Amino acid sequence: MELSYILNELAEDRDEYFRAVSPPIIQTSNFAFKTVDDLRRSFEDEYATWLYSRGLNPTVEILRRKLAALDAAEDCLVFNSGAAAIFAAVLANVKSGDHIVSVKEPYTWARKMFDEILPRFQVAVTYIDGTDIANFEKAIQPNTAVIYLESPNSWMFDLQDLRAVAALAKAKNIVTICDNSFCTPLFQKPYEMGIDLTLQSATKYISGHSDVIAGVLSGSSKQITRIFNSEYNNIGSGIQPFNAWLLIRGLRTLPARLERITRTTQAVIEFLKTHPLVERVIFPLDSSFPQYELAGRQMKGACGLLTFILKTESCEAIENFCNSLKHILMAVSWGGHESLIIPKCAGMPRDQFNPGLALHRSLRLYVGLEEPDYIISDLSQALDVIKHHS
Structure with a gap:
């Protein structure tokens, strides 16, 4: 899919909104139904229709489809902060008694979750120097559920060999999550290299104007749907329509x-x-x-x-x-x-x-x-x- 098409045309059905070049902000909290059957179907599968803007919203949908395409992923969710995207991605893939392998010195709020919140639920974290694949091999335990990556990280820019880590994790049925905020999807696509979930702070380059806080989580349709039906809606951390519109604007340039x-x-x-x-x-x-x-x-x-x-x-x-x-x-x-x-x-x-x-x-x-x-x-x-x- 061509980059110019993604940024300027994908998911924009202008016939639906008066041929406007810029899509409208659908600033509504909920959506009405003509029949009880229509409402019932929405309750049965909220991810398939418009019900309540805590979950899906037409303006947010345009942004979601563009960002998923940029990541070369099947689907994505947009959160009201990068920290919320991290929280949901990790929380969706661990249970009590699990173990996480993380690169050393991750983003502040990832570290806070690992050190202060997850231990309350008996989830342990091992920090490693992620520049050597051997360190991942040594740190993995029988109960390791997640490998958490930042490549590059945001101060000394340490990298992880994403393909090698993804191959190792898949062989052991471990979910990989990579923070891609440094590169953006234009300069690096972790999902294409085998990473299960790729996230970024859209506050940064996607916005480009220092006026929006947002986070993006991309992955397979199966993973994203599961997170939508649980962590995303339960925490209530979805982005608001106006901020989604600002991010669409940011994507153009x-x-x-x-x-x-x-x-x-x-x-x-x-x-x-x-x-x-x-x-x-x-x-x-x-x-x-x-x-x-x-x-x-x-x-x-x-x-x-x-x-x-x-x-x-x-x-x-x-x-x-x-x-x-x-x-x-x-x-x-x-x-x-x-x-x-x-x-x-x-x-x-x-x-x-x-x-x-x-x-x-x-x-x-x-x-x-x-x-x-x-x-x-x-x-x-x-x-x-x-x-x-x-």
């Missing part, structure tokens, strides 16, 4: 935005790699990246998220650098129109800062849609501030 961001990111990386105050730049498609070969095999691109490490012994210097930026915003998340930065030291008390650890001296930069020189000049002047104070 997704390829153009990613293309521009990718070009600008390369210029920013080249600047940072040659600056005397930058120790290292970490980016999956840079030749210096330890897993560069694997990244090239399973990723078509790497968008605009990178990490760089400053040469400094001082937490204060890192803070001064961030505080001196005039245009790059300090904030979490990524994928919008604006460039963002976040220092690792912001997540720890100052007295725990250890300059001997490169991670503590690292900053995560998201390259937005601004002109390359605009971003680079801001980085340059902020680096000059700490150079003059060192």
Whole structure:
């Protein structure tokens, strides 16, 4: 299926809504029925009709079909946050007494679920270095039900060999879940590589405008229908029609935005790699990246998220650098129109800062849609501030 068709035409039956180019927002909570038999059939199979917008809604349906096609999956659900998509995907595939293998340092709210919520129901988690397939083999137990992946993850960008992990899991009847927020479906398709459920934070590149919170979960029709009839409707975490409409709008420009961001990111990386105050730049498609070969095999691109490490012994210097930026915003998340930065030291008390650890001296930069020189000049002047104070 062609990308332009997915983004501009798939699931859009314009004859149904006055030939409008942009689909309508069906801002309704429920739907009426002409006969009792019609209502009865809807109760019997809510996934086959419109009943209540907590579940299915026509505007959301257009978005669902587009996102499933982008992931090359059979079906998908759209949630009101990425965290909700993670929660539903995992909860749907574990029971009391089960075991999960997860990559180390997963997304904050995945980790919170693994460490604080699931243990209440006797579900245990083993964290591993996912860069080596042997670590998965060692960690799997007879009661392992789920393998949880982030490839790349969102700070140091560690990868997992998705095909190898999928093959191992299928041989042992284990469900695989992969967070694909870094790449988007345009640059990586875990479902095509054998992963059972692929998810992403649509808050980021799918939206592209920093004005929507949403999550996507794609997989087989069997898995998605089962999750819809249980976790999705029970938790009530489905996206609202207006936010779905905003995401449809965001999809229209997704390829153009990613293309521009990718070009600008390369210029920013080249600047940072040659600056005397930058120790290292970490980016999956840079030749210096330890897993560069694997990244090239399973990723078509790497968008605009990178990490760089400053040469400094001082937490204060890192803070001064961030505080001196005039245009790059300090904030979490990524994928919008604006460039963002976040220092690792912001997540720890100052007295725990250890300059001997490169991670503590690292900053995560998201390259937005601004002109390359605009971003680079801001980085340059902020680096000059700490150079003059060192």
